[in-house]
Amino acid sequence: MARRNDHSHEEIRDMALAAAEQIIVEQGSDGLTARKVASEIGYTVGTLYLVFANLDDLIMHINARTLDRLHQLMTDGETPNRIEKDRLIQLGQIYIHFAHSDPHRWALIFEHRPSDDRPTPDWYIEKAMRVFAVVEETLQPLAPRRTKSELSQAACALWAGIHGICILGITQKLGDVGEDSVQELAKSLMVNYLSGFSNNQA
Amino acid sequence: MARRNDHSHEEIRDMALAAAEQIIVEQGSDGLTARKVASEIGYTVGTLYLVFANLDDLIMHINARTLDRLHQLMTDGETPNRIEKDRLIQLGQIYIHFAHSDPHRWALIFEHRPSDDRPTPDWYIEKAMRVFAVVEETLQPLAPRRTKSELSQAACALWAGIHGICILGITQKLGDVGEDSVQELAKSLMVNYLSGFSNNQA
DNA sequence: CTTAAATTGTGAACAATGTTCAATTACACT
DNA sequence: AGTGTAATTGAACATTGTTCACAATTTAAG
Known part of the structure; x- marks a missing residue:
C-alpha cells in the first residue's frame, strides 16, 4: 500500500x-x-x-514544543502590577514545577547534545532565547542602575543556577529530595543573589 | 586460548x-x-x-575515579590561612576549570542516570558526598551564626548553581561562551549570593 | 610423566537499534 | 483501460549490549 x-x-x-x-x-x-x-x-x-531527517531531528522538534509550552507557562497570567521580586521568584517556581511535573520531556532538552557536524539550527536557538528573555525582562526593574550587559549576566547566572538546582534535584544527585526542597533551594538562591545584586549596584 | x-x-x-x-x-x-x-x-x-556486570557498571567506576580526581584537585594545596571567601570562590574556579579541561569525563557523570531497578550504590554516593562536603566546610566559616541545616542548604544551592552555569556554558545552551565567561558568571553568582547569605543572618 | 579436574577466556549468536533505498502499490490523468 | 508519477513499504545493513556453550590451558592427582 x-x-x-x-x-x-x-x-x-x-x-x-x-x-x-x-x-x-x-x-x-x-x-x-x-x-x-x-x-x-x-x-x-x-x-x-x-x-x-533522523531521530535527532524529531527530538529537536519535540524540544521546541517543550520550550514553547514552558514559555507559555512563564508568561501566562502575567501580573505586571505585582512586586517584581516576587515575579522573578515566581518564574523560578514555574520552571521547577514544570520540570517536576514533566521530567522526561524536560530532561530531553538537556540530554540532547548537538553533534559537531550539524549545529543547533537557528529556529531552535531562537526558541531557547525567548524563554531566557522573560527572565531578563523580569530582572531589569530590580536593578535599574545596572548596565544591560550586567543585567544579562545576572539573568544568566540566576537562571543557570536554578537549572542546576533542578537537575541535581530531579536526578537525585544530592540525595532523595522532593519538589518542595528543590523549591526551597531555588528560593534561597534567588533571594540571596538578588540581595547582593540589588544592594551593591553603583 | x-x-x-x-x-x-x-x-x-x-x-x-x-x-x-x-x-x-x-x-x-x-x-x-x-x-x-x-x-x-x-x-x-x-x-x-x-x-x-555491564557497561553501566564500568561507567560508574569511571565516574568514581573522576570524582576522586575532582576531590583531589579541590583539596590540593589547601591554604587554610587564606580568606575564606576567596577559598570558596577558588573552589568554584577549580570545578569549572576541571569541567572545561576534561569535558567528556565530566559530562559522563551527569549523563548517566541510575536505572530504576539498580539504584546508585552506596560507595558511589559516598564519593559524591565527599566532594560536596568540601564546599560545605569551606562555607561554614563565612556565616558562623547560621544553623547546620541552613549551611547545608546554602552549600547545596551554591554548588548546584555553579554546576548549572557549567552545564549551560559547556553545552553552549546559552550561546557560544568560553571558559572565561563561565568563570565570570560563577563568580557573580557566588559573590552576590554570599553577600546576601552572610549579611542577612540573624 | 600422564591424566583428570578445575578454571579462564572465547566468539558465535541473539535481539534491538538507526538508517537506507530498490521495489511495490495506489492514485490521477489521458 | 492504460500509463506515469509519487508515496509507502519493509527487507537489508551495520552496530549495539549481553549471554553462554564450548574450548583451551593451568593445576592437581595419581
Missing part, C-alpha cells in the same frame, strides 16, 4: 510528534525508537524518514 | 578502566563500546563481562 494519501506530510509530522511525545512522557527517552513511533501512527519506519 | 593468566581479574579491571577512560576523553561517551574497550586491552567482550 503506497500513496494512501490518508494524511499529508504535515499531518504525519504532527501525528509522529504527538506519538513520540507520549512515549517520552510514559517511558522516558530510552523508550523512544523509530519503529515504535511509526507503528503508533500506523506507518512504517521508512515514512518517518521522509518527514524527519 | 583460555586461562592465559597473563593478568589477574584485578589487573584486567584496571586495564579496562584505563582504556575506557582514554576512549571517553578522545571520543566522548558515544565512542565507548564494549568491543572497543575489550580489543584495546587485548581481550574479547566476554572477558569484560566477567569483570564488570
Whole structure:
C-alpha cells in the first residue's frame, strides 16, 4: 500500500510528534525508537524518514514544543502590577514545577547534545532565547542602575543556577529530595543573589 | 586460548578502566563500546563481562575515579590561612576549570542516570558526598551564626548553581561562551549570593 | 610423566537499534 | 483501460549490549 494519501506530510509530522511525545512522557527517552513511533501512527519506519531527517531531528522538534509550552507557562497570567521580586521568584517556581511535573520531556532538552557536524539550527536557538528573555525582562526593574550587559549576566547566572538546582534535584544527585526542597533551594538562591545584586549596584 | 593468566581479574579491571577512560576523553561517551574497550586491552567482550556486570557498571567506576580526581584537585594545596571567601570562590574556579579541561569525563557523570531497578550504590554516593562536603566546610566559616541545616542548604544551592552555569556554558545552551565567561558568571553568582547569605543572618 | 579436574577466556549468536533505498502499490490523468 | 508519477513499504545493513556453550590451558592427582 503506497500513496494512501490518508494524511499529508504535515499531518504525519504532527501525528509522529504527538506519538513520540507520549512515549517520552510514559517511558522516558530510552523508550523512544523509530519503529515504535511509526507503528503508533500506523506507518512504517521508512515514512518517518521522509518527514524527519533522523531521530535527532524529531527530538529537536519535540524540544521546541517543550520550550514553547514552558514559555507559555512563564508568561501566562502575567501580573505586571505585582512586586517584581516576587515575579522573578515566581518564574523560578514555574520552571521547577514544570520540570517536576514533566521530567522526561524536560530532561530531553538537556540530554540532547548537538553533534559537531550539524549545529543547533537557528529556529531552535531562537526558541531557547525567548524563554531566557522573560527572565531578563523580569530582572531589569530590580536593578535599574545596572548596565544591560550586567543585567544579562545576572539573568544568566540566576537562571543557570536554578537549572542546576533542578537537575541535581530531579536526578537525585544530592540525595532523595522532593519538589518542595528543590523549591526551597531555588528560593534561597534567588533571594540571596538578588540581595547582593540589588544592594551593591553603583 | 583460555586461562592465559597473563593478568589477574584485578589487573584486567584496571586495564579496562584505563582504556575506557582514554576512549571517553578522545571520543566522548558515544565512542565507548564494549568491543572497543575489550580489543584495546587485548581481550574479547566476554572477558569484560566477567569483570564488570555491564557497561553501566564500568561507567560508574569511571565516574568514581573522576570524582576522586575532582576531590583531589579541590583539596590540593589547601591554604587554610587564606580568606575564606576567596577559598570558596577558588573552589568554584577549580570545578569549572576541571569541567572545561576534561569535558567528556565530566559530562559522563551527569549523563548517566541510575536505572530504576539498580539504584546508585552506596560507595558511589559516598564519593559524591565527599566532594560536596568540601564546599560545605569551606562555607561554614563565612556565616558562623547560621544553623547546620541552613549551611547545608546554602552549600547545596551554591554548588548546584555553579554546576548549572557549567552545564549551560559547556553545552553552549546559552550561546557560544568560553571558559572565561563561565568563570565570570560563577563568580557573580557566588559573590552576590554570599553577600546576601552572610549579611542577612540573624 | 600422564591424566583428570578445575578454571579462564572465547566468539558465535541473539535481539534491538538507526538508517537506507530498490521495489511495490495506489492514485490521477489521458 | 492504460500509463506515469509519487508515496509507502519493509527487507537489508551495520552496530549495539549481553549471554553462554564450548574450548583451551593451568593445576592437581595419581
